[in-house]
Amino acid sequence: xxxxxxxxxxxxxxxxxxxxxxxxxxxxxxxxxxxxxxxxxxxxxxxxxxxxxxxxxxxxxxxxxxxxxxxxxxxxxxxxxxxxxxxxxxxxxxxxxxxxxxxxxxxxxxxxxxxxxxxxxxxxxxxxxxxxxxxxxxxxxxxxxxxxxxxxxxxxxxxxxxxxxxxxxxxxxxxxxxxxxxxxxxxxxxxxxxxxxxxxxxxxxxxxxxx
Numbered sequence: 405x406x407x408x409x410x411x412x413x414x415x416x417x418x419x420x421x422x423x424x425x426x427x428x429x430x431x432x433x434x435x436x437x438x439x440x441x442x443x444x445x446x447x448x449x450x451x452x453x454x455x456x457x458x459x460x461x462x463x464x465x466x467x468x469x470x471x472x473x474x475x476x477x478x479x480x481x482x483x484x485x486x487x488x489x490x491x492x493x494x495x496x497x498x499x500x501x502x503x504x505x506x507x508x509x510x511x512x513x514x515x516x517x518x519x520x521x522x523x524x525x526x527x528x529x530x531x532x533x534x535x536x537x538x539x540x541x542x543x544x545x546x547x548x549x550x551x552x553x554x555x556x557x558x559x560x561x562x563x564x565x566x567x568x569x570x571x572x573x574x575x576x577x578x579x580x581x582x583x584x585x586x587x588x589x590x591x592x593x594x595x596x597x598x599x600x601x602x603x604x605x606x607x608x609x610x611x612x613x614x615x
Contacts, residue, residue: 406590407589407590407591407594408589408590408591409589409590410586410587410588410589410590411439411585411588411589411590411593411594412439412498412503412585412586412588412593413435413586414582414586415431415435416435416436416439416498416586417498417499417500417501417582417585417586418500419431419432419435419436420473420474420475420476420498420499420500421500422473423473424473425469425470425471425472425473427473428473428474429466429469429473429474432466432474432477436477436498437463437477440463440464440477440478440479440496440497441461441463441479443461443479443496443597444461444462444463444479444480444481444496445461446594447459447461447481447494447496447597447598447601448460448461448481450598450601451481451494451601451605454605456483456605456608456609456612456614457483457612458483459481459482459483459494460481460482460483460484460485461479461480461481462479462480462481462482462487462488462493463479464477464478464479464480464497475499475500475546476497476498476499476500476546477497477498478495478496478497478498478504479495479496479497480493480494480495480508481493481494481495482494489510489512489513490512490513490514491513492507492508492509492513492519492608492611492612493507493508494506494507494508494601494604494608495507495508495577496597499546500546500582501546501581501582502546502579502580502581502582502585503579503580503581503582503585504538504548504577504578504579504580505577505578505579505580505596505597505600505601505604506538506575506576506577506578506604507575507576507577507604507607507608507611508543508573508574508575509566509573509574509575509611510543510573511570511571511572511573516566516567516572516574517566517567518613519566519574519611520563520564520566520567520574521567522610522611522613523563523574523607523610523611524560524563526610526615527556527559527560527563529606529607529610530551530559530576530607530610531551531555531556531559533551533576533603533604533607534551534552534603535550535551535552535553536550536551536552536578537550537551537576537577537578537603538550538551538575538576538577538578538579539551539554539558539559539562539574539575539576540562540573540574540575540576541562541565541566541572541573541574541575542572542573543573543575548575548579551576562574576604576607577600577604578600580596
């Protein structure tokens with residue numbers, strides 16, 4: 405792809421309004437999954453170069469769905485070829501309204517209590533991320549909170565919930581509105597993503613106990 409071409413289009417986001425599982429999945433596979441494949445390879449290599457772990461890409465297939473079409477989709481980058489849901493991992497993904505670049509600790513992770521404790525012990529590093537970075541406790545919902553708005557108390561509440569609630573999750577990263585994303589050239593988007601991951605990597609190292 406030409407670095408000066410747009411990477412994302414309005415159609416990539418609007419496909420989440422297509423009625424029916426089959427039609428939406430066809431659009432997802434045609435329009436977005438090739439981009440996820442490209443991003444997964446590129447950023448798995450960049451994350452591996454950081455030296456903490458070797459990363460492998462996993463494009464979401466939504467294979468278990470039989471009726472309800474997906475409302476979001478993503479590529480995950482995790483330190484395992486076999487899967488990602490039980491491990492802390494990076495994601496680049498889309499909702500209808502925005503794009504996200506995050507670290508995700510989701511409910512399948514068996515180490516949530518220890519992860520929460522490590523993040524609490526290093527809370528200063530977490531809340532010193534740029535104030536526009538987002539945190540969330542549920543990957544099934546598009547909403548997230550600005551770190552600058554909820555502050556240390558709000559982040560600590562999410563971490564306490566991660567310890568105590570079986571279905572609780574912890575996501576941290578950056579969002580881009582649909583409008584901003586579709587204006588970026590490919591090079592601008594790749595630079596934005598790399599900058600975001602560089603800022604998140606110290607948090608990843610805390611999460612996996614490398615700090």
